[in-house]
Amino acid sequence: MEGYSIFYKIKELERIILKSLARPILNEKMKKSIPTPTQMRIIDYLLNNADKKEIYQKDIEEALKLSKATVSDVIKRMEKNRLIERKTNPNDTRSKMIVLSKDTKEVFEIKQKRLKELEKEAGKNITQEELENFSSILNKMIQNLEDK
Numbered sequence: 001m002e003g004y005s006i007f008y009k010i011k012e013l014e015r016i017i018l019k020s021l022a023r024p025i026l027n028e029k030m031k032k033s034i035p036t037p038t039q040m041r042i043i044d045y046l047l048n049n050a051d052k053k054e055i056y057q058k059d060i061e062e063a064l065k066l067s068k069a070t071v072s073d074v075i076k077r078m079e080k081n082r083l084i085e086r087k088t089n090p091n092d093t094r095s096k097m098i099v100l101s102k103d104t105k106e107v108f109e110i111k112q113k114r115l116k117e118l119e120k121e122a123g124k125n126i127t128q129e130e131l132e133n134f135s136s137i138l139n140k141m142i143q144n145l146e147d148k
Contacts, residue, residue, distance in 0.1 A: 013122075020118055021111060035083060035104075035111065038066070038074050043083065043108045046100050054089065054097045083107075 018037065035043060045063055049055055061071045075098065078084045083104045086096040123131055 017115075017118060021114055035078075035107065036074075038070070039078055039083060040108070040111060042071075042074060042078065042098075043100065043104060046084070046098065047105065047108065055099075056089075056095060056097060060098065 041064055042060055045060060046055060049059075049063075052059075057068075057071055057075060060066070060075075061068055064071075066074075075084065075086070079086060082101050085099045085101055087099055089095045089097055126134075
């Protein structure tokens with residue numbers, strides 16, 4: 001088990017982060033639509049690509065390197081929770097554009113703020129150089145595994 005301890009520690013850190021982010025946020029309305037980490041990535045992508053006229057499921061799949069099935073399932077849940085809306089493309093009625101709902105941005109900003117607080121708290125007693133080294137090592141590990 002010792003040989004895999006870094007992955008267990010990363011998983012434990014993820015568990016603590018997700019547990020902290022899942023704590024109740026403001027009011028009942030928002031509790032029902034607290035995004036999961038994958039949903040947060042999709043929301044982030046939608047917010048950062050708002051200058052695009054239209055965003056489709058395929059765009060999300062490619063940008064986030066997720067399977068069609070995964071994105072389809074997540075999008076369905078997001079729509080059910082009213083985080084996004086699917087709108088028919090006027091030029092092609094078979095395709096559906098993915099659009100954020102008006103409440104989603106507010107929920108996202110609250111969760112992003114909490115994430116920044118957690119990151120600051122987790123980084124106590126760690127130098128900037130250590131954080132940069134840690135980030136660099138994680139990036140290399142991700143690249144090594146993606147290259148397989």
